[in-house]
Amino acid sequence: xxxxxxxTINHLTHKFGGLQALTDINVDLKKxxxxxxxxxxxxxxxxxxxxxxxxxxxxxxxxxxxxxxxNGLKPHVIASMQIGRTFQNIRLWSDMTxxxxxxxxxxxxxxYNVADAFFNTKRYKSEEKKIHDEAWALLEKFNLADKxxxxxxxxxxGVQRRVEIARxxxxxxxxxxxxxxxxxxxxxxxxxxxxxxxxxxxTFGLTIWMIEHQMQVIMTLCDYIQVxxxxxxxxxxxxxxxxxxxxxxxxxxxxxxxx
Amino acid sequence: xxxxxxxxxxxxxxxxxxxxxxxxxYCLVYGVLRLINFAHGDIFMTSCYIAFFVxxxxxxxxxxxxxxxxxxxxxxxxxxxxxxxxxGIERVAYRxxxxxxxxxLYVVITALMIGFILENGNLALLGASSRRFxxxxxxxxxxxxxxxVTNLKLLVIISAFVVFAVLQFIVQKTTLGMAMRAISxxxxxxxxxxxxxxxxxxxxxxxxxxxxxxxGILFGMSYPVMDPYMGxxxxxxxxxxxxxxxxxxxxxxxxxxxxxxxxxxxxxxFLPSSYKDLISFVILxxxxxxxxxxxxxxxxxxxx
Amino acid sequence: MxxxxxxxxxxxxxxxxxxxxxxxxxLDILNNYYQTILMTICINVxxxxxxxxxxxxxxxxSCGHGGFMAVGAYVSSVLSLVLFCPGNSITGKALLPPESAxxxxxVVILLGGxxxxxxxxxxxxxxxxxxxxxxxxxxxxxxxxxxxxLNNIGIVGESRGLMGMKSTLSRMSGVIDLPWILIWGxxxxxxxxxxxxxLMKSTLGQGISAVRYDEISAEIMSVNTNKMKLIxxxxxxxxxxxxxxxxxxxxxxxxxxxxxxxxxxxxLVMVYLGGMGSLSGSVLSAFIFTILLELLRPAxxxxxxxxxxxxxxxxxxxxxxxxxxxxxPQVFPKxxxxxxxNSDMVRKNQTGGEA
Numbered sequence: 036x037x038x039x040x041x042x043t044i045n046h047l048t049h050k051f052g053g054l055q056a057l058t059d060i061n062v063d064l065k066k067x068x069x070x071x072x073x074x075x076x077x078x079x080x081x082x083x084x085x086x087x088x089x090x091x092x093x094x095x096x097x098x099x100x101x102x103x104x105x106n107g108l109k110p111h112v113i114a115s116m117q118i119g120r121t122f123q124n125i126r127l128w129s130d131m132t133x134x135x136x137x138x139x140x141x142x143x144x145x146x147y148n149v150a151d152a153f154f155n156t157k158r159y160k161s162e163e164k165k166i167h168d169e170a171w172a173l174l175e176k177f178n179l180a181d182k183x184x185x186x187x188x189x190x191x192x193g194v195q196r197r198v199e200i201a202r203x204x205x206x207x208x209x210x211x212x213x214x215x216x217x218x219x220x221x222x223x224x225x226x227x228x229x230x231x232x233x234x235x236x237x238t239f240g241l242t243i244w245m246i247e248h249q250m251q252v253i254m255t256l257c258d259y260i261q262v263x264x265x266x267x268x269x270x271x272x273x274x275x276x277x278x279x280x281x282x283x284x285x286x287x288x289x290x291x292x293x294x
Numbered sequence: 295x296x297x298x299x300x301x302x303x304x305x306x307x308x309x310x311x312x313x314x315x316x317x318x319x320y321c322l323v324y325g326v327l328r329l330i331n332f333a334h335g336d337i338f339m340t341s342c343y344i345a346f347f348v349x350x351x352x353x354x355x356x357x358x359x360x361x362x363x364x365x366x367x368x369x370x371x372x373x374x375x376x377x378x379x380x381x382g383i384e385r386v387a388y389r390x391x392x393x394x395x396x397x398x399l400y401v402v403i404t405a406l407m408i409g410f411i412l413e414n415g416n417l418a419l420l421g422a423s424s425r426r427f428x429x430x431x432x433x434x435x436x437x438x439x440x441x442x443v444t445n446l447k448l449l450v451i452i453s454a455f456v457v458f459a460v461l462q463f464i465v466q467k468t469t470l471g472m473a474m475r476a477i478s479x480x481x482x483x484x485x486x487x488x489x490x491x492x493x494x495x496x497x498x499x500x501x502x503x504x505x506x507x508x509x510g511i512l513f514g515m516s517y518p519v520m521d522p523y524m525g526x527x528x529x530x531x532x533x534x535x536x537x538x539x540x541x542x543x544x545x546x547x548x549x550x551x552x553x554x555x556x557x558x559x560x561x562x563x564f565l566p567s568s569y570k571d572l573i574s575f576v577i578l579x580x581x582x583x584x585x586x587x588x589x590x591x592x593x594x595x596x597x598x
Numbered sequence: 599m600x601x602x603x604x605x606x607x608x609x610x611x612x613x614x615x616x617x618x619x620x621x622x623x624x625l626d627i628l629n630n631y632y633q634t635i636l637m638t639i640c641i642n643v644x645x646x647x648x649x650x651x652x653x654x655x656x657x658x659x660s661c662g663h664g665g666f667m668a669v670g671a672y673v674s675s676v677l678s679l680v681l682f683c684p685g686n687s688i689t690g691k692a693l694l695p696p697e698s699a700x701x702x703x704x705v706v707i708l709l710g711g712x713x714x715x716x717x718x719x720x721x722x723x724x725x726x727x728x729x730x731x732x733x734x735x736x737x738x739x740x741x742x743x744x745x746x747x748l749n750n751i752g753i754v755g756e757s758r759g760l761m762g763m764k765s766t767l768s769r770m771s772g773v774i775d776l777p778w779i780l781i782w783g784x785x786x787x788x789x790x791x792x793x794x795x796x797l798m799k800s801t802l803g804q805g806i807s808a809v810r811y812d813e814i815s816a817e818i819m820s821v822n823t824n825k826m827k828l829i830x831x832x833x834x835x836x837x838x839x840x841x842x843x844x845x846x847x848x849x850x851x852x853x854x855x856x857x858x859x860x861x862x863x864x865x866l867v868m869v870y871l872g873g874m875g876s877l878s879g880s881v882l883s884a885f886i887f888t889i890l891l892e893l894l895r896p897a898x899x900x901x902x903x904x905x906x907x908x909x910x911x912x913x914x915x916x917x918x919x920x921x922x923x924x925x926x927p928q929v930f931p932k933x934x935x936x937x938x939x940n941s942d943m944v945r946k947n948q949t950g951g952e953a
Contacts, residue, residue: 088818109824110817126815128808130875130923139804143820149829152800153793159800166801206820330731390914399659400913402731403866406661407906410863414902526859530742537735568756572746578739583724586732 039066040102041210041242042087047096049086049266056082057266060096064210069236069243071257073277075286079266080246081123084212088120089113100210115143119208123215125195127187133198134183137170140205170205176238177201193224200235210242211235217249229255254278262286297440302559308447308516310555311454314548315509316532317539318461319502321547324536325465326474326498328398332405333383335529336412337503341376341510342427342520343416348372349428364430365511372511373504380503381496383408389492409526416522424521427514450512457505458548464501465544474498478542527571531558534578540587616784623777633780635892637848640783641841642884644790646868647877648837653866654874655798656830657810659734662721662741663838664861666714668854669744670839671846672754674710675763678847681706683765688753696769703770704782707843714839715832717744722831726824741862748854759853763846783844790837794877797833806830807875838865860902867909873919878926883919 044062048055057079064070072080086093087100089110098105105113114120128136144166151159174180179194179201187195196216203211217228229252236243247253253260254274262270262277264286270277277283316338323331348371352359359367387408391401434445465471473494476487485491513528514520531554539550554574561573619636622628628636645663652660679686682699686692694702720743724736749757770778797803806826808816817823846852868887872879894901912919927933 090814090817109822110814111820111822114818114820120818122815122818126812128811128815130811131804131807135804138801139808139816139821140819142801142805142822145802147802149797149802149833152796152802155796163801202819328731330735387910387914396913396917398730400917402659402734403870404910404913406859406863407910410860410906411903411910414899414906418899418903530738533735534739566750568746568750572743572750575739575742575746579720579724579736579743582728582732582736582739586728 040064041066041068041100042244043097043099044083044087045097045099047083047086047098048094049082049091049096050094055266057086057263060263060266060268062261064242064244066209066242067240068258069232069245069256071253071260072244072246072263073248073253073260074263074269078263080263081214082266083263084120084214084246087113087118087212111143114206117206117208118210118212119203119206120212121199121203121214121216123218125187125192125199127195127199127202129186129188132184132186133179133190134167134170134174136187136198136202137173137205138166140202141166141169143206173201173205192219193227196220196228197231200231204235204239208241210244213243213245213247215246215248217247217252225249225251228252232256300441302563303556304441304443304447304451306556306559307552308450308555309559310552311450312509312513312516312528312551313532313535313554314454314551315457315505315512316528317536317547317551318457318544319505319509320533320536321541321544322461322474322498322502322505325542325544326477326495327388327392328478329388329401329405330533330541331502332402332529332533333408333412334502334506335525335527335532336409337376337380337383337525338506338510338513338529339522339525340379340412340416341372341503341507342514342524343420343425344375344379345372345507345511345514346425346427346520348375349430353428360430361432368430369508369511373507376507376510377500377504380499380506384496384499389495409529413522413526420522424519427518427520429515429518431515446512446516450516453508453512454548454551457508458544461501461505461544470494470497531571531574534574537578538581612788616781616788619784620777620781623780633777634848635888637780637783637844639885639888640780640787641845641848642864642868642888643787643881644837644841644844645865646872646884646887647790647794647880648834648841649865649869650872650875650877650880651794651798651806651834652830653869654876654880655803655807655810656827657874658725658827658830659730660721660737660831660834661734661859661862661866662737662739662744663834663865664857664859665737665741665744666718666835666838667842667845667861668748668852668857669714669717669835670707670710670842671852671857672710672748672760672842673713673839674706674843675760675846675852676754677706677709678703678763678766679760682769683762686762686765687755687760697773699766699769700773700778703766703778704786707782707786707840707847710843711836711839714842715836718831718835721835722828725827725831738859738862741857741859745854745858748857755853757854759851760846761851763852764850767847767850779844779848783848786840786844790840791877791881793837798877802829810875863906863909867905867912869919870909870912870917871919873921873923875923876919876921876925879919879921882921882926886920 040063042062042064044060047057047060049057060083072083074080085091087098089105089108089112092107100116100118105116128139131139146162147156147159171180171183174183177197179198182190182194187198190198200213200216216232217225220228232243233256235241245253245257257274260272260274260277261268262280262283269282269286270280272280316335320331320334323329323334345368348368349364352364352367387404388401391404431446436443465474473489476489477491477494532551535550535554536547537550538553539546539548541547557577558570558574561570619628623633645667649660649663652658676688680689681694681702682692682696684692720740721737725733728736748754754760767779798806805816805821806829808821809823809826813823864887868883869880871887872881872883891901894904897904921929
């Protein structure tokens with residue numbers, strides 16, 4: 036873990052019409068960190084991700100990636116700046132093979148245009164080869180090479196999740212945002228997921244930012260956690276600090292007395 | 295000059311009334327099903343022909359039937375038959391797709407095709423020669439200064455307002471109306487609340503088609519030349535009106551219809567009449583690009 | 599059979615068929631009637647497969663294909679009349695000598711296509727922000743705008759239409775006596791299919807399909823969805839324009855009413871009949887549709903009741919069309935022998951094997 040900052044969010048506030056979704060969110064992700072973003076449902080976590088991804092333009096505040104302000108940039112531009120992201124639901128392209136899913140995600144480095152495609156030029160051929168080679172290499176690294184020509188809908192859920200994360204990695208990201216990677220997984224799959232994320236972190240040297248509800252995953256993996264509720268940050272710190280924070284406990288469990 | 299203006303305003307109001315009434319029909323169905331019933335304009339055309347034959351049948355059997363009684367009976371029968379047509383189309387063509395959970399796209403295509411079948415079926419069965427809608431109400435002309443107003447013109451305009459008022463009442467104040475509005479928000483949860491979705495949808499189509507029938511009869515009386523394609527262009531214009539006003543909101547459809555009527559009369563006052571259609575469609579395109587939800591419409595956003 | 603030489607099988611077969619057709623036409627075994635049908639098939643192949651790019655691969659609902667056909671038809675006709683036809687209704691004199699028609703005809707057709715591409719921006723740009731029903735309306739409105747505009751332009755005869763394009767064809771035949779319109783029709787149809795195949799096979803083109811399956815995750819995965827939509831719409835409309843030009847010259851006479859919603863509906867029927875996203879499906883359905891229309895000719899106006907009915911039935915019982923989203927080699931595996939193996943689909947250290 037270095038001191039170099041990858042993602043900085045300053046005073047992020049966002050309104051959807053009259054609805055205040057986020058108020059004064061501040062984030063400071065260091066290179067190589069695994070950071071967590073947790074909070075009750077509807078707290079605004081996915082909204083933060085969506086703002087960073089570029090789906091909305093923040094009402095107020097700045098989002099800086101490696102020092103560059105990315106407010107208002109289109110999602111595909113932000114993706115090409117090497118920020119990868121997954122979603123709560125698996126959003127693989129269903130009628131395309133796993134290999135095709137990985138190839139298409141490399142559009143940002145497409146070095147040819149439509150004319151090249153028509154005329155089957157040298158440039159087209161070499162670019163396509165590069166993309167395919169990259170895709171195969173990635174699949175082999177992930178041990179998914181034997182599934183390359185399968186369709187995602189025919190694969191077990193856990194494998195689909197792996198494919199989705201692999202696809203996000205085809206962007207060669209420096210920052211990987213995972214939105215509830217454990218969603219839908221059974222308890223037995225969780226430890227596999229934890230080692231999987233650890234392995235990605237070590238192999239690719241990424242900064243990982245995770246939204247998650249499964250406390251086991253968060254507490255085990257994260258160096259650092261932020262808690263939001265009703266669009267505001269209510270706590271931040273190491274997993275130990277968070278587990279013992281009164282505000283966090285209140286937010287999740289309410290004010291009732293526990294005997 | 296002023297009399298010319300006032301005369302044209304009445305014309306615009308009459309013309310706009312038709313757009314309004316048909317737009318309201320589109321709006322009802324869209325409001326409930328999120329379906330643009332492209333066949334609606336052709337249902338309007340068909341109702342006009344139905345009225346034609348109803349009148350022919352009635353006057354053949356009841357020689358003494360004329361004037362207002364004839365009008366009222368024709369209206370009721372035509373509304374009933376057209377409602378039946380609308381419901382029939384829903385049952386046979388749209389419902390199976392809805393129940394299969396088919397992509398909305400397929401339903402829209404089906405609607406477009408039903409429109410063509412109505413048009414070309416009419417052409418095939420009844421031939422190409424245009425028919426003339428019979429005069430059933432005696433014409434009473436009032437002169438307000440230099441301006442001429444007929445009872446028919448007034449009837450049309452008043453009908454549009456009455457129809458709107460009745461619809462507003464139904465949609466806002468009755469349980470059925472509430473059910474209609476609810477379905478537009480969440481088709482899946484509604485049956486769980488004990489609302490018979492199919493019944494409500496059937497009612498919506500019946501109501502929308504009956505409205506088209508009112509417009510159809512009045513239109514036939516106002517502009518007696520009938521042809522199988524008369525519904526297509528008017529249907530599209532009414533649809534433009536609904537979108538301009540904000541499809542999904544009946545206030546929008548109502549206001550939109552009159553707005554379009556005024557715009558068209560203005561256009562014909564200053565430009566060759568062949569530009570009328572072009573300008574209407576350009577307006578549609580502009581509005582769809584700049585403010586797709588129209589004047590009254592509310593944007594529905596999707597959660598990412 | 600060696601993989602590299604497999605690349606030439608399908609083009610060779612296509613070329614052979616085309617040559618055969620021309621010979622039969624010259625010998626008058628294929629008389630004018632059959633030539634017209636074949637020509638119509640070629641035009642329909644172009645219309646159907648080009649619309650499939652937008653409605654099938656990209657999953658949008660464009661109902662205004664007839665309008666873009668109109669633009670191509672009119673632009674290429676005007677150019678053709680002005681350049682090659684003495685006594686034309688526009689300028690009176692032909693600007694170029696008759697021999698040039700032979701070489702410049704394809705250019706004129708392509709220029710018609712280019713004009714359609716420009717006009718298609720009216721639809722492409724709104725498509726960035728709207729989808730589904732609203733986009734459908736935009737496309738239909740554009741169709742109407744095109745036809746009503748043409749109805750108001752005096753030079754091209756307003757609603758009466760434009761004629762005289764056959765003169766271009768006779769000028770071409772005057773130099774070398776061949777059924778030129780048929781030749782160009784077949785060539786353009788083949789090139790269209792080839793171009794679409796190449797585009798949709800490329801990673802660039804697959805971005806277009808990604809928009810259909812999940813636009814949001816496409817954006818996240820660095821696909822510039824607006825660019826995809828732009829490419830799809832302009833490419834598709836340009837091809838419709840090409841079809842329009844061929845159509846105009848085949849008939850020798852065009853008017854705005856031939857390019858309205860009914861024409862657009864024909865293309866819609868073909869796309870959904872063949873199968874969304876299936877190129878072979880579009881080609882197949884173009885054949886079937888054209889022949890069906892011919893067979894139904896005695897039914898006259900009932901034809902236009904049957905066609906919409908067909909589409910309704912397709913929507914009800916087989917919305918995925920004949921081929922579904924699959925291509926011919928997937929349905930008939932034996933046909934795979936005709937196509938070269940896509941080397942990218944095979945692992946580097948695998949020997950042989952098919953994708």
